[in-house]
Amino acid sequence: MLDLSGVYHAEYGRCVATLVRLLGDIGLAEEAVQDAFTVAVEKWDVLPPNPGAWIVTTARNRAIDRLRRESTREARHAQALLLQHPDEPREVGPVQDDQLRLVFTCCHPALSPLAQTALTLRLLGGLEVPEIARAYLVPEATIAQRIVRAKKKIRDAGIPYRVPRADELPDRLPPVLTVLYLVFNEGYTATSGPLVRTDLCVEAVRLARALAALMPDEPEVLGLLALLLLTEARRPARVGPAGELVRLPDQDHALWDRALIAEGHELVRRCLRRRQPGPYQLQAAINAVHTDGPASDWRQVLALYDQLLALVPTPVVALNRAVAVAEVHGPALALAALEDLELPGYHLLPAVRADLLVRLGRVDEAASAYEAALELVGNDAERAFLQQRRAALPG
């Protein structure tokens, strides 16, 4: 039997989005796609040339069969929709992509921010509830409940599956940016399993490009795209030959994607000209500095983090800023900057503390900090990295 987990991750979001368009109901769409994957597991000896198309066709046919047997209101409605538009031409509108449309639906303002994120990660990222819960540092039961409630609300309150009008787009944008960022982040530093989930990174970049094409005058949209491109550019250097984590200062720049970096830098320059700074633009600028020349200009990076912290005064930003403080002002000041920070469940806080303590020669405290980080870390590569650092401590 083939291992279809790769195909599942790559195709789930796209297939669900298409089936949502065909069936007009998220629950039915998910059932249909999951049904089709069950059939695929039984039937596929080798991968078909276009697995996504196979899944969509099978899902659609199975949905038609099932709907004929059911008599609920949803079933009747979905059946009518399916039979009415078997092969209708794609609607003409600002957002033509099924997945981008589904993102806007999942990020509707009538849903809470947590619901928006959880739903998008579930439907478009294909993430399971435990993965989403870890990524968001929220209990699994809460995530599961939010997703169930959100789907019910979409169905019962009549949140439409449609593309926002051009005049609505600016207001509908912020949660979409947040969610794309989270999807990319989950792909770049997965909360469990292997370090990188390429399919999520690629998908987030693809959707960010579609958004930028749609709204080329929104600086934060360009900022997000630049941030993703400049980060994605370094992905080939991020994981070593044995699957181990390679941190930024140790990366082989020859492995970086030059074209993506050039594109990212150009976007950052465009954003700077607008003089409407925002969090994504600032994060993009930080990454532009890191990818500009053989060594990062940490003073510039720190200055940018100062601006970012002023706009987004969160513990995570403070943590990242502290790393820059260490490079410019030394580890003692950086450790002081971390003093009152609280990020329960986030392994990078004790991990950064540990690194700083090592540099200060405080070995015993460093060991405890690495152990604290190891209790919280999720993915294999980061765990191996931390174990190695712990083991390398003297005494």
Add this chain to the structure above:
Amino acid sequence: MKQYLLAVHYVDGTPATQPEAQERAFAEVERVNDEIRAAGAWVFAGGLFPPDRATVVRVENGSTTMTDGPFAESKEQLGGFWVVQCADLDEALAWAEKCSAACLNAVEVRPFQEE
């Protein structure tokens, strides 16, 4: 077409609006009502007398009790409502925005169950 309740909620004890502001609000609400009717979304609307004019009726084990006053002993009370019919939630929310701006209070949008 789906039907939605647009319920006006106010907090008892908030300082009363000045008479001119109240008159402006009435006029604005009438203007919005005309818009709703013209758009074919009108089902019903009305303002309610305050909660001290309310009576609660309960039937338990075949016997009826009546209580003077509103159901909820809370500061948040229902002031009135619209019932509109719309294609989807976005339309209902757009009406709710106009209604809320006109009557100067929060409006809760709740879908009716179908059938």
